Amino acid sequence: MAEGEAPEIVSPFRIRADRCGRLWVLDTGIEELLGAAKPLAPTSLLVYDLHNDNLLRRYKFPKDHVKEDSFYANLAVEDSDCDDTYAYAADLGAPGLVVYSWKTQESWRVKHHFFHPDPLSGNYTITGISFQWDDGLFGMALSRPQPDGFSTMFFHPLSSTNEFSVSTKILRNQTLATSGNIYKEFKVLGSRGPNGQAGVAFLDQKTGVIFYALPNLNAVTCWKTSNRAYTIKSLGRVYMSTTDMVFPNDVKVDDESNLWVLSDRLHQYMYGTLNPKDVNFRILTATVKDAIENTACDTKIKPLPDIITNLGDILRPSTTAAPPKSGAQAILISHMALLLTIFVKLIL
Numbered sequence: 001m002a003e004g005e006a007p008e009i010v011s012p013f014r015i016r017a018d019r020c021g022r023l024w025v026l027d028t029g030i031e032e033l034l035g036a037a038k039p040l041a042p043t044s045l046l047v048y049d050l051h052n053d054n055l056l057r058r059y060k061f062p063k064d065h066v067k068e069d070s071f072y073a074n075l076a077v078e079d080s081d082c083d084d085t086y087a088y089a090a091d092l093g094a095p096g097l098v099v100y101s102w103k104t105q106e107s108w109r110v111k112h113h114f115f116h117p118d119p120l121s122g123n124y125t126i127t128g129i130s131f132q133w134d135d136g137l138f139g140m141a142l143s144r145p146q147p148d149g150f151s152t153m154f155f156h157p158l159s160s161t162n163e164f165s166v167s168t169k170i171l172r173n174q175t176l177a178t179s180g181n182i183y184k185e186f187k188v189l190g191s192r193g194p195n196g197q198a199g200v201a202f203l204d205q206k207t208g209v210i211f212y213a214l215p216n217l218n219a220v221t222c223w224k225t226s227n228r229a230y231t232i233k234s235l236g237r238v239y240m241s242t243t244d245m246v247f248p249n250d251v252k253v254d255d256e257s258n259l260w261v262l263s264d265r266l267h268q269y270m271y272g273t274l275n276p277k278d279v280n281f282r283i284l285t286a287t288v289k290d291a292i293e294n295t296a297c298d299t300k301i302k303p304l305p306d307i308i309t310n311l312g313d314i315l316r317p318s319t320t321a322a323p324p325k326s327g328a329q330a331i332l333i334s335h336m337a338l339l340l341t342i343f344v345k346l347i348l
Contacts, residue, residue: 006041008055014075020082022056023048026075026089034270043072045087045100059100065109067094074200076140078151078168086172088140091115092158095136099171108174114186117159121197124216126267127246135159141203141210142168143225154189154201154210154225161196163189163223163230190230192221204253204288209297211238211259213248220248220261222297236295244282257288 009027016024025048029041042060049056061072071093078086085102095115100107115137122132135158143152150169156162170185171177192198195216203210208225219240227234239245239261250262261284265274274280292298 009046010040012046013073016075016077016087017050018077018079018082018085020079020085021050023050024075024077024087026072028072042066043070045075045089047102057105059105059107061089061098062107065098065107067091067096069093070096072098073135074138074140076142076153078142080145080149080151086168088153088171090137090140090155092135092138095157097137097171099174099177101172106174108178110171110177110182112183112186114155114164114188115157117157118162121161122159124197124267126215126218127242127265129267129271131267131271133159139198139201139212141201143203143208144205152225154203156198156201158199159197161192161194161198163192163198165189190234191232192235193232196232199249200251202251202253204257204259206257207288207292207297207299209288209292209299211251211253211291213251213261215247215249215267218242218245218247218263220245220251220291222292222295224292224297224299227296234296236292236297238291238295238297239284239286244284253288258285259288259291260285 006029009025011028011030011033012025013028014026018024025046027041027044027046029039029043031038031040043066044061045059046055047057048054070091072089073092074090076088078088083103087100087102089098089100091098095117097110097115098107099110117134117136122134124131124133137155138158139156141154143154145151148169150167150172152165153168153171154163154165156164164186166186170182176182192214196214197216199213199215201210201212203225210223210225212221212223214221217240220238222236222238223230223234245261245263247266248261248263249266252260254260263282263284265280268274
């Protein structure tokens, strides 16, 4: 490398391995991110061949993709078609989303007010350290392809407790995605409740369960995407610890259905001091099956709204005349109603 020339990789912020044997690297190109930040290279996507480590492609973001406050901090890859793969890069500093097409080697920037932080969700207190962040779009998770061939992207700003979604059919259409007509295509799913700010997210396509890192709670939680409700009660608590899970900073699920979580005490590094005698960095793992067992995300348990709906169909009076029920039938229905009441109270 010649003097003054930037290295091949400057500051890799997120990586993703796709099903096509490629490693995608989101490089901010900025040196000393937490100090006197110095841009050494343009924000770029680098794609490597996992079989031989060769650099397959470097894509530099166009200048109009990088705003004054831009900071690209997360990456999602839609890889159902290896020749027509799409990468999505989240800008949390100047809230926006860059969509990159592997096939055409083009990109475009998408804007939406759902990408912006919630001013009421910028306060953080983790292990006694309080601070404020106003970070926008960060967490992204992609579903398996839907019947129309496109995935659903679930997303949220870091400083927000709300979850949103949009079809990649909208995002991958450059003309539509960059127009002002897409606002109605985005959906609000619900809220994770107080202190429910979420960092990274990852969707296990085998179970349809999304895993979230919740730094304010030192926890990892989950949501089953087949559940029509998105509330505190429909989220499952996977693991919470003020020792092992202090600032969960990354979450992944591998092809063998193992959940991996990285906790790194980032807030202490930024605003306090890391104690070298402590274990500050941890990688925790569990099978997806064990992680969601007996939680609201357990795939063996039917979502509560569906249970109530189905049982309601049984108990709901018919609009047509029916013969009087026997005493035994009446007692049975009463018992069913009582059991439903107890079941709901236990879950809620």
